[in-house]
Amino acid sequence: MKLTKLSVIIIGVALAIGAAAAAGPMFAPGCTIVEGTDAVTVSTADLSRGSAKFFCYRDPSGHLIRFVLARGDDGVVRTVFDACRQCYRYHKGFTVSDGFLICRLCGNRYKLNAVREGLASCQPVHLEGTEQDGKVQVRVAALEEGRQLF
Numbered sequence: 001m002k003l004t005k006l007s008v009i010i011i012g013v014a015l016a017i018g019a020a021a022a023a024g025p026m027f028a029p030g031c032t033i034v035e036g037t038d039a040v041t042v043s044t045a046d047l048s049r050g051s052a053k054f055f056c057y058r059d060p061s062g063h064l065i066r067f068v069l070a071r072g073d074d075g076v077v078r079t080v081f082d083a084c085r086q087c088y089r090y091h092k093g094f095t096v097s098d099g100f101l102i103c104r105l106c107g108n109r110y111k112l113n114a115v116r117e118g119l120a121s122c123q124p125v126h127l128e129g130t131e132q133d134g135k136v137q138v139r140v141a142a143l144e145e146g147r148q149l150f
Helices: 005-027 140-145
Strands: 032-034 039-043 051-058 064-071 077-084 094-097 100-103 109-111 124-126 130-132 135-139
Touching: 032 039, 039 051, 039 140, 051 094, 064 094, 064 140, 077 135, 135 140
Parallel strands: 032 051
Antiparallel strands: 039 135, 051 064, 064 077, 077 124, 094 100, 100 109, 130 135
16 A cells, blocks of 8 residues: 555644644643642742642542632732633633633633633633631632532
């Protein structure tokens, strides 16, 4: 069987697309596992302005619930689930780049100062967190309310 140049190109493109699709999860930000009974507490000491960190909590039934701590340029730490109101069904979550939280499905970008403001139907899902003395505390009950997002 003789392959033409066009066949080789088509096979190469198909392999590249397959490799990119398989590697997709590798480009998702990693998360730090946190634990707690009534609440989880996360230090914000190394969370600089214009940055975000991803965390995961495994509930008693085994579901992994992801959330993000984002410190805006204003120094305020905001807490959201790693899920968008519209795109959560695809379980892609967000990535962070240059002071923006970016939906990995639709590409909408949210300035870290404004992660609680949405664009159209895409909006980071708010998670109540309390910041005090260089730590953020999130109630386990609040995390478990977001289980359906994952």
